Amino acid sequence: MSRDTGVQELIDGALHGSGVVLEEVVVTPAGRRRVVRVVVDRALEVTGDVTETLPSLSLDEIASATHTVSDALDESDVLGEQPYTLEVTSPGVSRPLTAASHFRRNVGRLVVLTPQDGEPVTGRIVRAGDDDLTLLVPAVKKAPERDEIFAYAAIDRADVQVEFSRKDDTDTTTPEDDLNASSDKEN
Structure with missing residues (x-):
């Protein structure tokens, strides 16, 4: 040993x-x-x-x-x-996702996934199972938002993307909204 x-x-x-x-x-x-x-x-x-x-x-x-x-x-x-x-x-976001457990720990995160037989796909992991995962791919140009299923065995590389803010955050107010709300109260 x-x-x-x-x-x-x-x-x-x-x-x-x-x-x-x-x-x-x-x-x-x-x-x-x-x-x-x-x-x-x-x-x-x-x-x-x-x-x-x-x-x-x-x-x-x-x-x-x-x-x-x-x-x-x-x-x-x-x-x-x-x-x-x-x-x-702990593993950082720079570590590629290579095992089912890595994908399970990153459900909800944005990833760039490169299938063995295709172009890279960017999307959010919405489900990770024993053998495959579901990626929510956002709408682009004329293609609508869609779910795509990828078998782990067919993935060449997958990397978590760093997000500083998400479009679907619960707090959607802006500083201007806060300013307008406070000025409305004063009037």
């Missing part, structure tokens, strides 16, 4: 039952030290179709996972005597 495999098994076991799962662990040399980079995400308790947005990990949950991982590494000799720096994080 390699050192990285031993570290991964140790961390995976330490996080079991915590509501957080290990996504990736990478141990790299950095001078006289090593850097242990651990990527964790929320454990999925659902099976089948997911149609609602799941909450991201909070800073408190990341901190708790960091303490759990740190304690497990300190109590074990899996890293030997060489000092290390521990970095625990």
